[in-house]
Amino acid sequence: xxxxxxxxxxxxxxxxxxxxxxVTPKLHRAEVGNAYRGDMETEVSTVxxxxxxxxxxxxxxxxxxxxxITTTLGGRSGGFVLRHEGTFADGTxxxxxxxxxxxxxxxxxxxxxxxxxxxxxxxxxxxxxxxEM
Numbered sequence: 001x002x003x004x005x006x007x008x009x010x011x012x013x014x015x016x017x018x019x020x021x022x023v024t025p026k027l028h029r030a031e032v033g034n035a036y037r038g039d040m041e042t043e044v045s046t047v048x049x050x051x052x053x054x055x056x057x058x059x060x061x062x063x064x065x066x067x068x069i070t071t072t073l074g075g076r077s078g079g080f081v082l083r084h085e086g087t088f089a090d091g092t093x094x095x096x097x098x099x100x101x102x103x104x105x106x107x108x109x110x111x112x113x114x115x116x117x118x119x120x121x122x123x124x125x126x127x128x129x130x131x132e133m
Contacts, residue, residue, distance in 0.1 A: 002074055002131055006038010007124040008117070015051070026053035036071065036127070045069045047084070060089035066100070073131070078106025086117075093119040097129065108133075 015030035032047040047067040054061070065084035071077070081103035086095025097115040104111035113131030 003128065004039035004073060004115075004131065005126070005128040006036060006040060007126055008034045008036040009124050011035050011044050018050075024053075024055040027051070028053065032065075034067070034125075036069070038127075040069070040071045040073050040129070042069055042071050049084070051088075058089075060087040062087055063095075065095075073108060073111075073129075074133070076107035076133070078104060078108030078111075080104045080108050080111050091121040093117075093121075093125070097127070099129075099131065 010032060012033035013030060015028050018027045018029050028051045030049040030051060032049060033044040034042070034047060035044055036042040045067050047065050049063050049065040051061055051063040063084065063086055067082045067084060068079065069082060070079040081100040083098045083100055084095045086093060095117050097117065099111050099113045101112070110133050111131060113129050115127060115129035117125045117127040119125035
């Protein structure tokens with residue numbers, strides 16, 4: 001098992017409601033671009049998120065996402081998809097990450113792995129990924 005880590009910044013965020021006005025809980029869709037640096041470098045990846053904004057005050061926002069990344073990882077070039085499952089509460093975003101089975105391409109074909117990220121609003125996210133080829 002190898003480990004990669006670093007930071008990423010949100011470069012774009014386009015969020016739109018999916019539920020009609022006044023319907024709760026609110027369901028939104030967001031298209032996001034991230035720029036990774038560290039053991040994995042990208043100009044911009046593409047993430048599609050579904051976010052649930054609960055009706056109860058103080059309850060965390062829950063989200064699921066799929067992110068396509070083209071990069072070099074462990075000296076190998078290619079692409080893969082990361083599944084995000086996380087929450088946003090009290091100014092902090094936390095998510096667990098899983099490489100989608102069979103999504104690796106190029107020299108990253110056969111990639112498997114899990115990781116996480118944490119972001120405090122206004123700061124870059126710290127990410128880590130434990131992976132195998």
